[in-house]
Amino acid sequence: MGKKRKVPGINGSSSADIAFMLLLFFLLTTSMDTDQGLARRLPQPPNDEKRLEEIDVKKRNILPIFINTHNQIMCGDETVELDELRERAKEFIANRNDEPNLPERVEEEVPFFGVVKTSKSHVISLMNDRGTQYQKYIDVQNELAAAYNELRDEISKEKFGGKTFAELKEEEQKAVQMIYPQKISEAEPKKYGDKK
Numbered sequence: 666m667g668k669k670r671k672v673p674g675i676n677g678s679s680s681a682d683i684a685f686m687l688l689l690f691f692l693l694t695t696s697m698d699t700d701q702g703l704a705r706r707l708p709q710p711p712n713d714e715k716r717l718e719e720i721d722v723k724k725r726n727i728l729p730i731f732i733n734t735h736n737q738i739m740c741g742d743e744t745v746e747l748d749e750l751r752e753r754a755k756e757f758i759a760n761r762n763d764e765p766n767l768p769e770r771v772e773e774e775v776p777f778f779g780v781v782k783t784s785k786s787h788v789i790s791l792m793n794d795r796g797t798q799y800q801k802y803i804d805v806q807n808e809l810a811a812a813y814n815e816l817r818d819e820i821s822k823e824k825f826g827g828k829t830f831a832e833l834k835e836e837e838q839k840a841v842q843m844i845y846p847q848k849i850s851e852a853e854p855k856k857y858g859d860k861k
Contacts, residue, residue: 726768726786728757732805734796747804754812758845760784776840778824783844792852809849816845 730750731739738745740753760767768787775781789809793802817830821841825833830841 723769723786725766726784727788727790728754729790729792730805730809732791732793732797732801734794736798736801738805747801747808750805750808751812751815754789754809755816757789758784758787758812759816760787773843775843777837778840778844781844785843785846788848788850790850790852793854795854795856797854806849810847813845813847817841820844 729739729741733739738747738750740750745753757767760770763770763782768784770782770784771786772780773783773785775783791805791809814830821828821830821833821837824841825837830838833841
């Protein structure tokens with residue numbers, strides 16, 4: 666009978682160091698998915714005079730948008746599809762024909778433009794049910810932001826030789842924002858129930 670050969674043991678003294686190095690390597694080289702929010706600059710807190718102005722908002726100056734628990738969009742008192750919302754918002758914000766049921770247009774001195782009529786007193790009031798899907802809420806937000814962007818691009822191209830709003834200088838952008846100020850009021854989600 667042959668002699669059994671003894672297998673030498675593995676030196677495990679450095680395995681903790683190797684495990685630590687591997688862990689460190691994967692932590693440093695792995696990228697993690699991060700949630701992205703909306704790129705939105707919060708407005709400055711209003712002073713007392715502005716608070717008084719905000720109290721006196723006429724009904725014609727408000728466009729109520731409500732997303733119910735079934736993710737249906739109510740714009741004013743009509744149900745609309747997501748792809749209709751942008752045009753509805755643009756029509757409301759601009760009020761080009763000075764319609765009596767849309768925001769009041771007032772004359773205002775705007776740099777680079779002179780005296781122009783703006784609907785600066787408009788407000789888009791966005792509300793949603795607690796049961797609304799987050800993606801639907803984001804989609805509605807994107808459509809509203811796109812409405813402002815398209816209006817600003819249109820007037821920028823018209824006034825500044827084909828330049829989009831993003832291509833303008835800062836003072837030119839401020840002038841365009843005076844004509845189309847972004848005013849979206851977001852109410853805290855509530856449980857309204859199954860409204861259709």
